[in-house]
């Protein structure tokens with residue numbers, strides 16, 4: 627599933643391609659997505675300018691005209707493919723919505739597994755679910771003190787707590803594993819047992835890991851591709867994720883990376899460096 631860096635890269639690709647352009651045609655091929663696409667979706671956005679694209683957690687927010695907000699989530703397998711005016715659009719079987727802009731730029735929302743979403747929200751979208759209860763953006767104002775306060779009563783394991791979108795938005799399984807390795811914190815440690823110094827390490831390493839992943843074009847696992855079809859390469863920089871049985875990357879450490887399952891998700895960690 628795409629995590630924050632991959633979603634941010636898709637947002638940037640869309641921003642470069644369509645911001646400031648007017649939507650000329652919207653073709654909806656399937657209305658029965660996870661949240662049904664309204665019948666008047668095309669009518670609501672056609673002829674309006676895309677003012678900006680923002681991101682909140684793993685959601686991309688399209689600000690259209692003066693009064694329309696459309697929310698996009700890639701789900702498990704969703705992709706955005708963009709075609710410049712010089713390329714011709716090549717339809718794929720699972721292209722559910724296709725936009726054509728006034729200059730001929732075109733983009734398709736493709737999602738074979740249909741866990742993704744593309745719906746109209748109100749102008750007051752931040753007051754609606756899921757945004758109303760969404761936690762802080764890790765790349766914006768977030769401090770060790772904030773984290774410390776938000777987890778001080780949580781008995782669950784820190785790994786699971788960091789995956790909770792109400793605590794911090796957009797960090798997913800891959801990047802939480804990497805952050806805890808860098809912060810040298812055991813993923814099974816109770817969240818409320820962490821001191822302020824540990825929280826500060828988590829916040830600082832989250833920022834570093836996410837920024838490095840964005841700079842590397844994200845991590846390509848299974849379905850994720852850039853809007854132009856190219857691939858990210860941060861997966862080559864993983865220290866622990868998907869490295870069960872490999873030697874720990876810390877030179878002074880001779881342990882092997884372990885995999886355990888927490889709340890149904892795989893956790894990868896070094897038992898020596900993270901205890």
Ligand SMILES: [Zn+2]
Nearest residue numbers: 874879896899
């Ligand atoms: Zn180690």
